[in-house]
Amino acid sequence: MSGFDYDLFVIGGGSGGTRAARVAAGEAGAKVGLAEMSRYGGTCVIRGCVPKKLMVFASEYADMADAASEYGWNMHRGEFDWQAFSGRLQGELDRLEQVYRKLLANSGVETYDARARLRDPHTVELSTGEVITAKHILIAAGGHPVRPDIPNADLGLVSDDIFGLENLPKSILIIGGGYIACEFACILHGMGVEVTQYYRGAQILRGFDEEARGLIAEEMRERGIDVHTGTNILEMRCAEEEDIADTKAANMGAGVEEVGQIGDSGMGAFGGHPEKDREQKGPIWVKSTTGREHVFDAVLFATGRTPNTGDMGLEEAGVRLARGGAVEVDQYSQSSVPSIYAIGDATDRVNLTPVAIREGMAFVETVFKGNPTPVDHELIPSAVFTQPEFGTVGLTEEEASEQEEIEVYCTSFRPMQTAFIGRPERVLMKLIVSKETRKVLGCHIVAPGAGEMIQLAGIAVKMGATKEDFDRTCAVHPTMSEEIVTMRQPIRTG
Known part of the structure; x- marks a missing residue:
């Protein structure tokens, strides 16, 4: 040494x-x-x-x-x-x-x-x-995670805090449109929390495939998550009695269940970082950039790290x-x-x-070990654990079309398990293919279990598989994922 x-x-x-x-x-x-x-x-x-x-x-x-x-x-x-x-x-x-x-x-x-x-x-x-x-x-x-630079931002939670909550809030406002914001919106909604989400952009999940993110937003709203795009937080403070009364009146007029009274949510100290534990300050009054005023039991900032x-x-x-x-x-x-x-x-x-x-x-x-090894950051599969899940590897349609001529193979349908009982949920399977090389440049899946599917699809994409390689692979029937190898005609080119 x-x-x-x-x-x-x-x-x-x-x-x-x-x-x-x-x-x-x-x-x-x-x-x-x-x-x-x-x-x-x-x-x-x-x-x-x-x-x-x-x-x-x-x-x-x-x-x-x-x-x-x-x-x-x-x-x-x-x-x-x-x-x-x-x-x-x-x-x-x-x-x-x-x-x-x-x-x-x-x-x-x-x-x-x-x-x-x-x-x-x-x-x-x-x-x-x-x-x-x-x-x-x-x-x-x-x-x-970071909080935005606005007055009273310390009243809000960040993702670290969620795992140490003593009790779930009855209602929550989630600020942000990235994968962390969308995942927690789906998680908390599934646990019975009334979820509202504000995102300043035109569509959630910026940077992902446009068609896929559009379907996820549609499905989130269909499930009951109140997603507001083109909206950001303007002001926030501890709610006063009249703020709570106004929100209750507005909710009753809209047929929405009342939010909790001050202290009703029972939220105590937050965990994750013991040095950051603090007492919940009660319901929070929020004013949005669209002029909407509302009271939530909690606010979660998912606006970056x-x-x-x-x-x-x-x-x-x-x-x-x-x-x-x-x-x-x-x-x-x-x-x-x-x-x-x-x-x-x-x-x-x-x-x-x-x-x-x-x-x-x-x-x-x-x-x-004396073996100079550069880090390979190309074609990394990833998943967003929304409901439904989103699995993705490679280029989006928008990214690919900017660099070369492509063919887009895509299908969206109601899967057998939920179609049988009359549910409206849809899934999406999408391949982006190079016209010149026939390589699959990107694969995007919106479906239950998409994270599991994209891991396996990612192997093929990383190996440089062509659309014809996918076509030669026999389908596993009846599955959702069989659509990845049965799409024969592109729905658009460009």
Whole structure:
């Protein structure tokens, strides 16, 4: 090690940082230290993918009793018990955190429960007062949700807070139109919360395929989520008695159930970040940019995330940061300082857990195994866990049509399971194909289980499969996904 305490010191105990630390120590024989200021597992395990997906599962049971009765079962829908679910959820997160700690220990990684700050390109100072040196430093500090810069924004929740609620609100306003906003809108609606969503843009899920996002918006509204596009929050404050009375009167006139009285929702301290726990301040009065005034039991801001790079001494150590605080890195995740690397949300490249893990693996290959490995950010499948789900890989129709001549194969239909009982839900299967090469440039699926489907479709797209390769694949019948290999004629070209 030539005078350093560690060959590698990792800042951040999320999925990317722990994977890099474990592989560097366990496979490459490096001496590795890691510091985590909060809970091991990071955003994905503690405040993101895992608890959110468990909430998705819980919310999807809401309509099962009604559907089952149409299939001949004598079942009745009951009430959702948040306390029962939440207790089990917290127990699972505790279990997973211990798994992460054990994996690190078993790989020989020395861990520090402390905040880390750079002193120089090879030196880290911990909040405990310890000073540590390392030949290489890996920034894997992740990111956090942000509130908009408006008065009283502290009254609102962010996504981290949702997982630690003592009780669910009766009504909630969700600000934002990205995947986090839309996922929580569907989750909370499924759990019985009256959900209103404001998004300043013309359509939710900006950046995704236009046809797919249009169907998701339509389905969300069909399910009872009150989605308002072209709308943003203008003012917010703690509601007064007359505000609540006005909202009740407006709701009664519209045939809507009353919102809770002050204190009715029983919402107490919020979890996720113990250092940020605070008391719920009661119902919130909100005025929108369209002039609408309403009272909600809670407001959730899902308006963006930012890298956890503030006050880490990065710039003082010579590390260049992009606008917004992301660490600027090259294709090998190396920063402007040769000894300092960064992966995951701290770099704001592709903010997905499997991507952070792959970036960590590529870092170890490059630095500790002598095998320079650039990070591959092309054709990454992803899923949005709305209801219905959205699975996507490759280019949208809009992106593809800007770069070359394409053919669009698309079908939207009522799936057998719900069509049989007269439900209106529709699904969508869509392929974007290059006219010249015949390669499938993009695949987009809106359907129950779309996340599972797109993982498999993503293999074919990543391999460079052509439309004719899809056509030669025999359909699995009767399934929704068989439509991916049975579409013969393009619905449009351009």
